[in-house]
Amino acid sequence: AQSVAQPEDQVNVAEGNPLTVKCTYSVSGNPYLFWYVQYPNRGLQFLLKYITGDNLVKGSYGFEAEFNKSQTSFHLKKPSALVSDSALYFCAVRETDSWGKLQFGAGTQVVVTP
Amino acid sequence: SQTIHQWPATLVQPVGSPLSLECTVEGTSNPNLYWYRQAAGRGLQLLFYSVGIGQISSEVPQNLSASRPQDRQFILSSKKLLLSDSGFYLCAWRPPLGSSSEQYFGPGTRLTVT
Numbered sequence: 001a002q003s004v005a006q007p008e009d010q011v012n013v014a015e016g017n018p019l020t021v022k023c024t025y026s027v028s029g030n031p032y033l034f035w036y037v038q039y040p041n042r043g044l045q046f047l048l049k050y051i052t053g054d055n056l057v058k059g060s061y062g063f064e065a066e067f068n069k070s071q072t073s074f075h076l077k078k079p080s081a082l083v084s085d086s087a088l089y090f091c092a093v094r095e096t097d098s099w100g101k102l103q104f105g106a107g108t109q110v111v112v113t114p
Numbered sequence: 115s116q117t118i119h120q121w122p123a124t125l126v127q128p129v130g131s132p133l134s135l136e137c138t139v140e141g142t143s144n145p146n147l148y149w150y151r152q153a154a155g156r157g158l159q160l161l162f163y164s165v166g167i168g169q170i171s172s173e174v175p176q177n178l179s180a181s182r183p184q185d186r187q188f189i190l191s192s193k194k195l196l197l198s199d200s201g202f203y204l205c206a207w208r209p210p211l212g213s214s215s216e217q218y219f220g221p222g223t224r225l226t227v228t
Contacts, residue, residue, distance in 0.1 A: 034216055043120075043204055043219035044158075051214040088156060099163055099171070100146050100208045102217060107156040 002027045002093045006105035014113055019081040021108045023074045023091030032094035033074040034102065035065055037087050044090065050074060061085075081112045116141035120205050120220040128228055133178075133192040135223050137205030140186065145207040147188040148217060149180055152202040164188060165210065200227045 003026045013019050025031055032051055036044040048059025055067045065076045076089060088109050092102040117140045127133060139145050149161040160173045162180035170180050177196050181189045188205060202224050206217040 032214060036219075041202075041222070041224065043221045044206075046216045046218065049214070049216055090158065099165055100215065100217065101148070101160060101163060104158040107158075109156075 002031075002095050002103045004033075004091045004093050004103060004105040006089075006091055006108045008108050009106075010109040010111060012111045012113065013081050015083050016080050019076075019078040019085065019110065019112070021076040021089050021091075021110060023076065023105060025072050025074060025091075025093050027093055027096070029096055031074075033065075033067065034092040034094070035059065035063070035074075035076050036090045036092065037061075038090065038107075039087050047076070081110075083112050083114055086110055086112045116207075116218065118205060118207055118218060118220040120203075120223050122223060123221065124224045124226075126226045126228060127195050129197055130194045133190070133195050133199070133225070135190040135203055135205075135225070137188040137190075137220055138186055139188075139207045142186070142207070142209065144185060144210045146210055147182065148206040148208075149188065149190050150204040150206065152204060152222075154201070158204070162190070195227045197227050200225055 005024045034049045035047040038044045047063050048057050050057050050067045058064045063078050088107050090107050091105040095101045119138050147164045150158045152158050164170050164182045178192050202222050204222045205220040208215045208217045
């Protein structure tokens with residue numbers, strides 16, 4: 001069965017500093033990996049995905065993620081964090097059935113301080 | 115472009131009362147549809163998914179049911195609400211073809227059972 005782990009409940013970073021949100025996965029076969037962001041009382045917004053190809057994936061709002069097959073990781077990064085990046089971030093892996101179901105991590109709360 | 119709507123946005127219901135939450139998608143045909151619940155913590159739990167009209171799959175046994183009476187309409191229901199049904203309910207869709215596609219989420223419904 002597929003699964004993802006987000007080892008950090010919360011990440012604190014000062015505005016302007018680099019931001020990293022960690023995600024590791026376990027899948028049988030090739031992984032389809034996704035990152036979403038959720039602001040309070042809102043739905044999830046898609047940030048980026050890895051399907052195949054380049055290990056560095058660029059997404060919305062200046063975010064990128066690096067796929068590392070040997071470490072089974074898909075960490076989300078942003079070179080310079082903004083206060084407005086404060087939100088809940090989810091990593092997800094698509095299950096291998098044909099219905100597009102996603103298995104989500106527990107989420108990481110990002111707090112960016114001015 | 116495609117949009118997804120959920121209503122109501124918030125709902126307060128007494129224990130034992132019925133429930134009906136609605137999700138509709140515009141701008142696409144034959145989408146895959148999903149209902150999730152996000153409890154007070156943060157994790158997302160997949161409740162139901164549907165790949166076509168009248169085709170519903172349940173992920174977990176519970177007090178809830180789902181229906182898809184029209185191609186782009188997905189309804190979450192309960193005959194008698196429990197306190198444990200409180201949470202943030204999210205509907206999502208994805209195109210039926212293309213295994214690499216991400217899911218797109220609606221704005222959510224905040225349900226409080228009193």
